[in-house]
Amino acid sequence: MSRLQNKTVVITGAATGIGQATVELFAKEGATVLCADVNTEEMNKTAEKLNNNGGNVETFHVDVSSEESVTSFANKIKEEYGTIDVLFNNAGVDQEGGKVHEYPVELFDRIISVDLRGTFLTSKYLLPLMMENGGSIINTSSMSGRAADLDRSGYNAAKGGITNFTKAMAIDYARQGIRVNSLSPGTIETPLIDELAGSKEEEMGQKFRDANKWVTPLGRLGRPDEMAKVALFLASDDSSYVTGEDITADGGIMAYTWPGKMLIDEQWKKETE
Incomplete structure (x- = not known):
């Protein structure tokens, strides 16, 4: 359990969900974990628990959509740590907004600002801390960046942008x-x-979870710790020859073209109960 020993890692969106699970796993793998989120209360609880058990976790209030907040954070990290080894751009928001002609401009701007612009800003200002020694950057995209969802065009646009932005950075660096x-x-x-x-x-x-049972080949929703393990692979030297890739962890949803027979096959539905 030391794949990230002596590594300094920054994780945004660290307070809950995938971010929180990744903080816990990376700390157990020996990393110094620097957590960034607007939800400091939940971050501090996680950090306290991990530090009481021998971890090395520090928390920062950061709004990734704000250039001022991100630059201030980057300056603190540079002053205190000098360099970082891993950046996990995980912060993101999502919300339905209706069809495009109905979609509120302010909602579209917010999702793009946090999800896509936030990934750009944290990358822009923390990349210089990786230039000397190299490292790994992981951007949280989504299967919704590869295909569309009903009434969520803002999220689709943001995550699709992250997927291709990732490839651009992979070439650049x-x-x-x-x-x-x-x-x-x-x-x-x-x-x-x-x-x-x-x-x-x-x-x-x-009802939402029951619907996802049969539409997902593995028959269930994923868990945050499962995503954290994929992030660990990408953060560690186990993926030393992997760059510019989008790793989909969706239980098999993107493996088929359309539900087809799944819609009428009672045996398929029964097997997921």
Whole structure:
């Protein structure tokens, strides 16, 4: 359990869900983990727990959509640590907005600002801390960056942008020994899903999860710790010859073209119950 020993890692969107699970895993793997989020309360709880068990975790209040906030954060990291080895651009928001002609401009701007612009800003200002020794950058995209969702064009646009932005960075910085890849989760059991679709205790939330059971070949939603393990692979030397890739971890959803027979095959549905 030391694949990140002596590595300094920055994780944005670190307070809950995939980010929180990754903080916990990376700390156990020996990394110094620098957590960034606007939700400092949840981050501090995680950091306290891990530090009490021998971890090395520090938290920072950072709004990734704000250039001032990100530059201030980068300056603090440079002053305190000098360099970093891994950057996990995980911060993101999502919300339905209706059809494009109905979609609120302010919602579109917010999603693009946090998800896409935030990935750009944190990369821009933290990359200089990796130039000397190389490292790994992981950007959280989504299966929604590879295909579209009903009423979520802003999120689709942001995540599609992240996927291709990742490839651009991979080319730009390969000669500096910096690998850049994206992680595209499917539907993961996180607080964001509770917010978007309802919790497991709510009727709408249960209907959402039941629908995902049969549309997902593996028959269930993913877990945050499963995404953290993919991020660990990309962060560690285990992926030393992998760059410019988008790793999809969606339980098999992107493996088929359309539900087809799945819609009427009772045996398929039954096997997921």
